[in-house]
Amino acid sequence: MIDIKEIMTLLPHSYPFLLVDRIIEIEPGKRVVGIKNVTYNEPFCPGHFPGRPIMPGVLIVEAMAQTAGILAFKSISEEDQGKPVFFLGIDNVRFRKPVVPGDQLRLELEVTRHRQSIWGFKGQSFVDGKLVAEADLLAMLGEEK
Secondary structure, X not given: OEOHHHHHXXXXXXXXXXOOOEEEEEXXXXXXXXXXXXXXXXXXXXXXXXXXXXXXXXXXHHHHHHHHHHHHHHHOOHHHOOOOEEEEEEEEEEEOOOOOOOOEEEEEEXXXXXXXXXXXXXXXXXXXXXXXXXXXXXXXXXXXX
């Protein structure tokens, strides 16, 4: 398990854009399962939508991308540690059900390809065991800053 303190050392994101609370399963180079607890205190709730808050789909995809980034960071060699992971693209995105405050988003990603600095992931997000979103993600390990 990876807690929020370690996640904050792995990802360059911070509040309010850090969208992964915990990693509950990880197999470096293969798969990862992350958790995002959605609360009414999220900055998007007052405006998306007033009176009926729903987590924006783009933030669900971003949560999947951040979870994939953690998997990539935990899978690369020590010499590549510290290099940034850049989000290159998304394909086949589908949103199945709304995600609302009180939901726990389970983010499951598996590596579909890894060649040199390019990573491909198949991502699925669940609430209470029901598929709410899915996407194919592409990322690249960049050069040090």
